[in-house]
Amino acid sequence: MAQQIVVVGLGNYSIDELPMGVYRKLQSVDTVYARTLEHPVINELKDINWKSFDSVYEKHDDFINVYTEIVDTLIEKAETEDVIYAVPGDPSVAETTTQLLLEKFPNVKILGGKSFLDDMFRAVNIDPNDGFTLLDGTNLSETTLNVRTNTIITQVYDQLVASDIKVTLMERYPDEHEVMIVSNARLGEADVITCPLYEMDHHAELSNLTSLFVPKILEEHQMYNDFQYLEHTIDTLVSEDGCPWDKVQTHDSLKRYILEEAFELIEAIDEEDIDHMVEELGDILLQVMLHASIGKKEGFFDVREVVQELTSKMIRRHPHVFSDQEANDIEDLNRIWQSEKIKEGKVEREKLEKIFADYFLKLYDKTKLEGLGEDGLKEFINKGDLTI
Structure with missing residues (x-):
C-alpha cells in the first residue's frame, strides 16, 4: 500500500531560517532524500543520513528527465515506506519535482521552507507589486518572455545553462540590456553582479543558489520588435485621434495596397535583397494589422x-x-x-x-525581360491585348 511523501523545504540559505517543524521532521526518520546536497542547511545538519540525487544529474542531458527519474524513484520508495524528500527553498516555488509528484502521486504533503523570492526582491530592490514573471532557466523559451514586466529566472546552475538563457533572452532584449546575477540571497544580503546581457x-x-533578474524594458524604441507594441501602434494610427x-481607411479602400506590397516583395525576392525583403514583409504585415485594427474599431474582430x-487551421491541416x-x-x-x-x-469553388x-x-516576368518601365507597361496594358 502506498505510503506518504513529505516534501520539505530547506529554506533559502542557512539553518537559522529553517522552521522548527521542518527540523523536527528531518530528525524523525532514518534517511532523508535530497534533490541535491549542494545547500548550506545540509552542510550544517551532518547528523542526518542524507541520500541525494546528485548522481542523476550526470545521467541525463536535460533537466526534465532528471526530475522525472527523481520523482519515479521517490514514488517507488513510497510503495513501502514514508518518504521525506528535501528540496532547496519553498517546495511550492520553482520546484519542478514537487509539481510532478503532485501530478503522479496521491498522497503528497508540503512542509515549510522559506522561498528565495523575499531575499531576491530585497537584493534587486524591487517591489513585487510592480509585477514580475518567474521562469525556470532550464526550460526557458522565447514565447514565455514578457519584456513589459520584471523577470526572475531561477536554476542558473552554471555557464552552460547561463549561455542558453542568454541566447534566448537576446531574442527579445537588447544585447546591452542590464541584468543582475544574484547568488546566495539571504537575510537581506546577496552577492549581486550587474552586467550587460551579452x-x-x-x-x-x-551555482544552484544563483538566479537572474531581468528588468522590464523601459525605453520605447526597445519595444519595436514586440508584437503587442506593434498592435498598439497601429490601433493608435487608426483611432479617432x-x-x-x-x-x-476601410477594408475596401485598402484592397489595392495588399497587391502593391506583394509586388514589391516579389521584386525584393528576385533581387535577393534580404534587407529589402524584411522591409516589404513588414509592409504586408502592416496591411494585416490595418485590417485587424479596423475590425477591432468596428467591433467585429481583432x-x-x-x-x-x-494557428488553428495550420494545426488542423x-x-x-x-x-x-x-x-x-506530396x-x-x-x-x-x-x-x-x-x-x-x-x-x-472556382480558383x-x-x-x-x-x-x-x-x-511581371515580361516587364523584367523586356525592361518595361511604368510608361511601357501602361502602354502594353492599354493596347488591350493581354495575351502573354
Whole structure:
C-alpha cells in the first residue's frame, strides 16, 4: 500500500531560517532524500543520513528527465515506506519535482521552507507589486518572455545553462540590456553582479543558489520588435485621434495596397535583397494589422482572432506533424490537406485567384525581360491585348 511523501523545504540559505517543524521532521526518520546536497542547511545538519540525487544529474542531458527519474524513484520508495524528500527553498516555488509528484502521486504533503523570492526582491530592490514573471532557466523559451514586466529566472546552475538563457533572452532584449546575477540571497544580503546581457555567462559565480533578474524594458524604441507594441501602434494610427489618412481607411479602400506590397516583395525576392525583403514583409504585415485594427474599431474582430484562426487551421491541416497521421510524399500531403478542408465544411469553388496569380507572374516576368518601365507597361496594358 502506498505510503506518504513529505516534501520539505530547506529554506533559502542557512539553518537559522529553517522552521522548527521542518527540523523536527528531518530528525524523525532514518534517511532523508535530497534533490541535491549542494545547500548550506545540509552542510550544517551532518547528523542526518542524507541520500541525494546528485548522481542523476550526470545521467541525463536535460533537466526534465532528471526530475522525472527523481520523482519515479521517490514514488517507488513510497510503495513501502514514508518518504521525506528535501528540496532547496519553498517546495511550492520553482520546484519542478514537487509539481510532478503532485501530478503522479496521491498522497503528497508540503512542509515549510522559506522561498528565495523575499531575499531576491530585497537584493534587486524591487517591489513585487510592480509585477514580475518567474521562469525556470532550464526550460526557458522565447514565447514565455514578457519584456513589459520584471523577470526572475531561477536554476542558473552554471555557464552552460547561463549561455542558453542568454541566447534566448537576446531574442527579445537588447544585447546591452542590464541584468543582475544574484547568488546566495539571504537575510537581506546577496552577492549581486550587474552586467550587460551579452556578458551574463562570462561570470564564474554561478551555482544552484544563483538566479537572474531581468528588468522590464523601459525605453520605447526597445519595444519595436514586440508584437503587442506593434498592435498598439497601429490601433493608435487608426483611432479617432490618430493619423488623418489611417483613421479613414476601410477594408475596401485598402484592397489595392495588399497587391502593391506583394509586388514589391516579389521584386525584393528576385533581387535577393534580404534587407529589402524584411522591409516589404513588414509592409504586408502592416496591411494585416490595418485590417485587424479596423475590425477591432468596428467591433467585429481583432488581430488575435486572425492569429487564432491561422494557428488553428495550420494545426488542423497538418495532422502528420501535430498528430499521429503519416505523410510520406506530396500525394499524401495533398490528400490530408483536402480531407481536412472537407471536415471544415469547405466546398470546391472556382480558383480565380490562381488564374490572376499566374497571369500576374507572367506579366511581371515580361516587364523584367523586356525592361518595361511604368510608361511601357501602361502602354502594353492599354493596347488591350493581354495575351502573354
